[in-house]
Amino acid sequence: MMLEVQRQLGVAxxxxxxFALPAASDGCGHLEHDGQGYIVCQVAAAQEPALRLWxxxxxxxxxxxxxxxxxxxxxxxxxxxxxNAGMFHPDYRPVGLLVIDxxxxxxxxxxxxxxxxxxxxxxVFCTGGARPxxxxxxxxxxxxRPECRLATQSGPMLVIDGALHPRFLVDSDSRYIRNGVxxxxxxxxxxxxxxxxxxxxxxxxxxxxxxxxxxxxxxFDGSISRLYAPGVNRADFGRSLGPIIGLVGTAE
Numbered sequence: 001m002m003l004e005v006q007r008q009l010g011v012a013x014x015x016x017x018x019f020a021l022p023a024a025s026d027g028c029g030h031l032e033h034d035g036q037g038y039i040v041c042q043v044a045a046a047q048e049p050a051l052r053l054w055x056x057x058x059x060x061x062x063x064x065x066x067x068x069x070x071x072x073x074x075x076x077x078x079x080x081x082x083x084n085a086g087m088f089h090p091d092y093r094p095v096g097l098l099v100i101d102x103x104x105x106x107x108x109x110x111x112x113x114x115x116x117x118x119x120x121x122x123x124v125f126c127t128g129g130a131r132p133x134x135x136x137x138x139x140x141x142x143x144x145r146p147e148c149r150l151a152t153q154s155g156p157m158l159v160i161d162g163a164l165h166p167r168f169l170v171d172s173d174s175r176y177i178r179n180g181v182x183x184x185x186x187x188x189x190x191x192x193x194x195x196x197x198x199x200x201x202x203x204x205x206x207x208x209x210x211x212x213x214x215x216x217x218x219x220f221d222g223s224i225s226r227l228y229a230p231g232v233n234r235a236d237f238g239r240s241l242g243p244i245i246g247l248v249g250t251a252e
Contacts, residue, residue, distance in 0.1 A: 027247070028081050028229040033211040036203055037196035039232055040212070041081045043247055045132035045188040053085060053100045053150045054244045055092075062092040064240035066228040078251040081229040083179050083192055085125075085220055086154040087117045088242025096138070096153025097124055098243055108153060110139050116219065119167060122155020123218045124148075131187030135216035152243050158182070158205040158217040168202040176222030178204045181245075182214035192245070194227045 028041040043051055054069050056062055063069055070079050087095045095117050097108040112120045124141045126134045128149025136146065137160065138153060156165050158180055175198035182191045191212050195204060201219070208217035226236040228246070 028231050028234075030232065031193075031207075031211070033207045034203060036199050036207070038193050038207060039196070039227060039229060039234060041083075041192045041229060041247070043133075043190045043192070047247065048127050048132045048149075050248050051127055051150065051190075052246060052248055053098070053152060054246070055094070055098060055100065055105060055242070062240070062242065063244065064092060065237070066226070066235070066244070066246075069228075069244055069246065073248065076251050078249050079228065080247040080249045081192070081227070081231070082244055082246025083194060083220065083227045084224060084241045085181075085243045085245035086152040087115075087221060092240060092242045094152070094243050096122070096155075097141075097151055098153070099126075099148050099151035102147075102149055108138060108142050110142050116222065117155040119156040119165075121157050121160060121165070122153065123157045123160075123216070124151050124153045125181050125183075125190075125218050126151045127190075133183045133187050133190040135181065135183050135218045150245075152245065154180075154218055154220050156201075156219055158201070158219050159209045159214055160216065162209065162215045164202065164205040164209060168205055169200070170202050172200045172202060175200055177225045178219065178222045179225040179227065180204065180208070180217055180219045182208040182212050182217030184213075185215050194225055 031038045031040045054063050066082050094106045098106040112118050121137045123138055124136050126148035129147040177195050177198055179194035208214045224239050227234050
């Protein structure tokens with residue numbers, strides 16, 4: 001897998017792009033693009049079945065944090081990495097579509113509105129369908145209704161068919177630690193990224209479009225962005241979370 005990271009990110013040097021491979025096998029590493037630092041975690045098509053989405057525990061209570069996710073794992077499993085995966089209401093229920101193991105937990109929301117989620121076009125990250133990974137604009141998703149093993153909706157889209165979201169401003173003063181997901185053009189690789197420090201939407205979108213060379217990428221959140229990635233010594237804490245996505249491995 002780590003050789004694949006090197007291959008996919010081989011355009012780095014020509015784009016002021018650097019990727020430091022971690023010693024751990026979780027596929028996460030430090031990346032620099034346009035003077036900003038990020039952590040990026042790669043998931044290959046063969047690993048798609050090990051990717052999971054979490055919302056509630058067995059009693060229907062929101063899990064809210066990475067520690068509770070770790071406690072929910074079966075014996076012999078470990079959490080390789082995890083991050084928040086979409087916006088949520090005050091009761092931690094998702095604002096948009098949520099599909100876990102093929103079961104729709106919350107319906108799709110295609111309405112424009114206030115806040116980042118309503119800044120159309122927004123989108124859906126889908127796994128396990130016609131391609132291992134897809135990021136699809138929400139209204140196109142609602143019309144096509146593709147099969148997904150996992151799906152989470154958020155917004156706005158960061159990259160749409162190779163173009164940045166039209167409302168992103170180069171000189172914006174809105175800066176947050178932001179996280180999101182992008183998919184390779186062939187749908188065989190997904191990259192989950194979070195910034196080290198506050199960045200603009202424009203900077204974050206360029207990470208995916210220009211740095212990772214993706215044609216479609218989706219914003220997860222900003223003010224509450226969190227990452228658990230022990231391979232790079234990252235274990236964020238803070239406000240409780242709604243949907244959480246992560247990769248599960250086998251404990252040694």
